[in-house]
Amino acid sequence: MIFIRFFTALWQDAVRYQSAAHAQKYLSHQYSKKGFDNPQAQSYTNCYPFMHYLELGRTYYEQAALAPMAIQPNLLFYGMSQILKACLLTVDPAFPGSTSVMAHGLSTRRRKKQHYEFIDDEVKVQKNGLFPHFCYHLFQMKRMEGHKFSMLYLLQRIPELQPLFSTMKGESAQMAVETIDEGAVLRHHSSLLDELHMTSGHYARFLSSCFKQNIVVEEHSRDRAVDIKGYTIQHPYYAAPLQFDIRHEQWYLPKLRTHFTQLPEVAVHYMLLYNLSMIARYETSWWMDVLHTHAGEDFPYISEFLYVTSVKMPIYVLSFLKEGEPSA
Incomplete structure (x- = not known):
């Protein structure tokens, strides 16, 4: 109820x-x-x-x-x-x-x-x-x-399914992202760079291409954090490849390159x-x-x-x- x-x-x-x-x-x-x-x-x-x-x-x-x-x-x-x-x-x-628009638009x-x-x-x-x-x-x-x-x-x-993937598969496909300075900075653990097999410079260019904005990446060795600057967070409706977990009000980024799309x-x-x-x-x-x-x-x-x-x-x-x- x-x-x-x-x-x-x-x-x-x-x-x-x-x-x-x-x-x-x-x-x-x-x-x-x-x-x-x-x-x-x-x-x-x-x-x-x-x-x-x-x-x-x-x-x-x-x-x-x-x-x-x-x-x-x-x-x-x-x-x-x-x-x-x-x-x-x-x-x-x-x-x-037209009637063609009313079809599902998919096949299986x-x-x-x-x-x-x-x-x-x-x-x-x-x-x-x-x-x-x-x-x-x-x-x-x-x-x-x-x-x-x-x-x-x-x-x-789908970020809400990541705990299930962790349990069933032993790992999730997304990494939690912290928002700092009212969303002006996105921060995540540097292990994501290892997952993507990228240097911070390559990652900055990659994100700039994904988000179609000039992205700056700063890596902090002391706490193994990576800061993403230059991206303006949009409504979750439009934010892909960023995903939003409504249960925990938590942003996520993919761990796989193929998931960095605007789908x-x-x-x-x-x-x-x-x-x-x-x-x-x-x-x-x-x-x-x-x-x-x-x-x-x-x-x-x-x-x-x-x-x-x-x-x-x-x-x-x-x-x-x-x-x-x-x-x-």
């Missing part, structure tokens, strides 16, 4: 968007700020779809909180899809524009191999659909078509939920076997992920909308 009360409080802050007058004013502000033509007319057209996407998304998430785990992936995937559509209406007044192997394990599976980005559309319009990520992502890679990108955590959750929802629908025998026998190592990762995403994605998306509110 504690979770249900927390979830209700989380969504209560978004009740403002269930007023047509406020939703229209909010969208008009967004369209004017971004320089779209006829913001008033566009906002009148879109205020009700915007409200309906959020209302339906909330319904899916609320039902997922009450539902058995067997159907949670389906409810959470469709809930996330709906609230992302609301976000898209704030930056793309023509959304959806329908028939799973013998001895299948979820963490070894992968998804592939398609040319059209909701996934590449929101990656482009919300995060300015282009040329996603054909990219493949493994479930292990995606799970390793946002919102996209990570969408891909994982897409694949899990497909498995729950079409690989029923495997899915029910995992849920009831807990065979292999998949169940702990799936269970923990479903809990984290059920809370974290609404927080991220609703805070994204709240940041777009006009100043008082």
Whole structure:
């Protein structure tokens, strides 16, 4: 019941968007700020779809909180899809524009191999659909078509799952980062340089390329600390490759070079939920076997992920909308 009360409080802050007058004013502000033509007319057209996407998304998430785990992936995937559509209406007044945008935008192997394990599976980005559309319009990520992502890679990108990786695999894929001087300096243990096989100079150039900012790295031999200067921390929604653990309010950086990408955590959750929802629908025998026998190592990762995403994605998306509110 504690979770249900927390979830209700989380969504209560978004009740403002269930007023047509406020939703229209909010969208008009967004369209004017971004320089779209006829913001008033566009906002009148879109205020009700915007409200309906959020209302339906909330319904899916609320039902997922009450539902058995067997159907949670389906409810959470469709809930996330709906609230992302609301976000898209704030930056793309023509959304959806065509039916092709309403496809999932991802594909996976329908028939799973013998001895299948979820963490070894992968998804592939398609040319059209909701996934590449929101990656482009919300995060300015282009040329996603054909990219493949493994479930292990995606799970390793979620900071709340790192304790589980430490227990199950003996090591995590991320390192904690301390913020100093109100975020002006990021500090972590120098062992990360060893993990990445980099000198401090190489690391500075590497981070400058990743963050697209002029990064300065200072290494302190006495306490084996590394300071990162020159990076302005953004909202966690946009901060990748920095990741934010909402449980402990802790920032993390990857320990693997291949994880230093600007792939946002919102996209990570969408891909994982897409694949899990497909498995729950079409690989029923495997899915029910995992849920009831807990065979292999998949169940702990799936269970923990479903809990984290059920809370974290609404927080991220609703805070994204709240940041777009006009100043008082």
